[in-house]
Amino acid sequence: LLTLNSNFKDAALRIARSEGLLALWRGLSASLALTVPGTVIYFTTLDLLKWHLGYRPLLCKSGEISKNKDWVPPLAAGAARVTAVLCLSPLELARTKMQAEGLNWTAIGRAASLEVGRSGLLSLWRGLPPTLMRDVPFSAIYWFTYDGMRARLLAAKAQAAAFGCVAGAVAGLTTHPFDVLKTHRQVEFAGSLGGVRRTPGTVDSMRLLMTGSSGHSRGGHRALYAGLVPRLLKVVPASAIMVATFELLKNEFSERNSRSALAAMA
Template sequence: MKRSSETSDDSLTPSQQMISSCSGAILTSVFVTPLDVVKIRLQAQSKPQAFTKGHCYLYCNGLMDHTCVCLNGNTVNLSVNAKSWQKNWYKRPGNFNGMFDALYRIGRNEGITSLWSGLPPTLVMAVPATVVYFTSYDQIKTALSHSYNIPVHTWWIPVVSGSSARVFAATVISPLELIRTKMQSEQLTYRQVREAVRTTIQQDGSLSLWRGLAPTLLRDVPFSALYWLSYEMMKAKVMKDGQSTKLSFVESFVSGACAGTLAGIVTLPFDVIKTHRQIELGEVVFAKEKKEVSSTWKLIQNLYRQQGIKALFTGLAPRVMKVAPACAIMISTYEHCKLFFRQRNLELQENR
């Protein structure tokens, strides 16, 4: 069977794929971060007890989750300590009446840059993770297509490629995220971090650096498999119906949003479990004394016993509102950048 050349990335180098995915990750972070800043500020004013000193909360911008800690129970005067004020951006006061009111009043009273207060940790961790993930996906997809001489949109290729790429990216990034979380909790220097890592390995073994990987994969692997399957199928359908050799920016944007929405809805129970598990693991990292971490299965049992089956399907609207635009911006930017490099490579070949 002949491969579908219009969806192949043979003409792109790994570095060009990495630049494309990096561009998409940065653009997605810039666009989606204000929504999560507003969400956290709304949560802080409705449930201030959830942000007391030493407690953890989950920050997510649609690309990557971050377990964060409330380092100071008191708000800080900007004129006294600007660094501490920036650190505790989620503690700033405000009586907001909803998302749009919060967007307007934060921008007017605190400066427009306050809407991007949570951006630095995202750029430090999410961009490298996204680059590894998307580049791995394209490399695995192309290799499988070559090996079996079939189109890249054959249903099992995006499923295997997406799952494998997610496992690889999460495994590579997991120790870095754990170290970053530890640095945030205790404000450690790089030398102290090295000592903390060495002590952790001596006490709990090397696998302790991948603590929390299992609940991450529990959600992200099914999401990746379903997302890439849906996207590649919609992509092939649009290109076949339109007899086109490439997707337009709008077509990839809509396809990405639809695929992200479908995957987000189906994998919502995994997301709920992963959120609870990640916060629990974060509190263990922040704790001064040893705490026991319950198993993922025990967490599922506790949720079901306390709140019933509905506990596994909470937060559907916020998840879709975040995942859909994040997936749409990411994939459309990624595809558009790859198209730019394909055309550039073709021009260079013709000029030789």
């Protein structure tokens, strides 16, 4: 882990020195374009599925833990993530290309047009299998951990951020190899634009990563955890902020709706 952390710092310094400090924020516009609708789709689907599958508030009026179904949060989270990924995979592809090669929206549009003309519309969903392999287990592990901790430790609202950090770390560590694979599959997108070169499939990409034949790593299990530190530095605080904001706003709107309902009945 210390070596990975050192590699991360070295890479960040090299990028800042050669391309400027702002290069570390490359792909920000694509990230925002991806995150905002993705969050709306994801959380709306998640909450609706949890409700329809019978998942109810964690505490009864007596203060005892209600007997909820532990399998509901991971199942609902996995289904919600599949929905969001299918809707937004082309934007994820655009973000990866912006970050990897510094392409702007105009260049991304031209590249996408060429690729669609050559390989069909589904080429914009390149990297979808490893993205699903990363995001579906991540969401399932995250919400199983978060809701499980919150239920069993009788968490107050203020503890949501702490539990979000723990859940994000557990899910991030578990699914990181699929994040590496997804990134390599999408970076290969640009490499195929200049000619008719076929890019390897998901299974072949995993094999090339493990053997070091991809040209991106030394191979072995170490290759599957490349970039672990920067991903955790992103995922852990983001998970805490995300779930704390979600819980805060959900409780606020729920209380407002309750007050409105009582006022209407009065």
